[in-house]
Amino acid sequence: NAGVTQTPKFRVLKTGQSMTLLCAQDMNHEYMYWYRQDPGMGLRLIHYSVGEGTTAKGEVPDGYNVSRLKKQNFLLGLESAAPSQTSVYFCASSSHTGNTEAFFGQGTRLTVV
Amino acid sequence: QQQVKQSPQSLIVQKGGISIINCAYENTAFDYFPWYQQFPGKGPALLIAIRPDVSEKKEGRFTISFNKSAKQFSLHIMDSQPGDSATYFCAASVNSGNTPLVFGKGTRLSVIA
Numbered sequence: 001n002a003g004v005t006q007t008p009k010f011r012v013l014k015t016g017q018s019m020t021l022l023c024a025q026d027m028n029h030e031y032m033y034w035y036r037q038d039p040g041m042g043l044r045l046i047h048y049s050v051g052e053g054t055t056a057k058g059e060v061p062d063g064y065n066v067s068r069l070k071k072q073n074f075l076l077g078l079e080s081a082a083p084s085q086t087s088v089y090f091c092a093s094s095s096h097t098g099n100t101e102a103f104f105g106q107g108t109r110l111t112v113v
Numbered sequence: 114q115q116q117v118k119q120s121p122q123s124l125i126v127q128k129g130g131i132s133i134i135n136c137a138y139e140n141t142a143f144d145y146f147p148w149y150q151q152f153p154g155k156g157p158a159l160l161i162a163i164r165p166d167v168s169e170k171k172e173g174r175f176t177i178s179f180n181k182s183a184k185q186f187s188l189h190i191m192d193s194q195p196g197d198s199a200t201y202f203c204a205a206s207v208n209s210g211n212t213p214l215v216f217g218k219g220t221r222l223s224v225i226a
Contacts, residue, residue, distance in 0.1 A: 004156075033213055040122065042218035043157070043202060050211045058213065090156050101147075102214055104156030 002026050006091050006105035013081040013112045021076040021108050023091030031094045032074035033058075033102065034066060036087040043090065049074055081112045116140055117205050119217025126224050132190035134220045136203035139184065143205040147214070148177065148188050151200045160201070161188070193224045 004025045013019055023032065033048040035058075045058030049068040063085060065077045074093075078085060088109050094102040118137045126132045136146075147162035163170045163177040163186065170177045176189040190197055203217040 031211075031213075035216075040218060042119070043216040045213055045215075048213050056211075092156075101159045101162075104158065106154075106156050 004103050004105040006108050010109050017081050018079050023074045025093040029093035029095050033092045034076045035090045083112045086112045116215045117217040123221045126193045128226045130193050132193045135187045137185045138205050142207045144208045145206045146186050147204050149202040195224045198224050
């Protein structure tokens with residue numbers, strides 16, 4: 001069972017470069033999320049989606065864009081990477097919001113130099 | 114404004130001891146309180162969760178205690194083992210609506226022999 005798969009696992013970017021992180025889930029979940037994890041800051045929500053074709057801003061959306069063209073995929077884009085975006089990014093999915101389990105991917109470690 | 118406050122930031126416990134992590138919340142609409150466990154290099158995974166209609170939930174060595182009037186909940190790990198060494202996140206959400214989980218900042222637990 002693959003669950004939630006993130007690609008790539010590691011990436012180094014130069015300031016100003018762009019990239020897209022891909023998240024794929026095979027559980028037919030409606031809801032998908034992108035979090036970033038920084039030391040001492042916990043998990044902060046970047047963007048989320050409550051269904052195919054819909055997206056919403058989370059706590060720290062600036063500098064990121066997302067798309068959910070297919071139910072199973074949730075893409076996170078960085079148009080012009082900045083050193084402040086150096087972080088570990090986690091994608092998650094759940095069948096609903098509220099009192100249901102969120103399943104996380106293995107994470108993408110991104111370094112912006 | 115941090116909606117879920119978690120303490121301590123780090124914790125060192127002797128093998129066989131009790132680990133206690135505390136969380137406090139402000140939003141009285143929260144009605145689902147999960148704890149996630151994260152091992153190094155992995156994504157968080159659901160450990161145990163509670164709803165406010167009960168004051169305690171136990172699963173093996175892990176217990177959640179919930180105090181609705183104080184708006185606090187805590188995770189107790191009995192007979193702590195080195196394999197429990199991980200980062201623990203408390204979280205909260207509202208069952209109804211499309212509100213994603215809000216996470217605390219995490220507690221890094223080290224269980225030493």
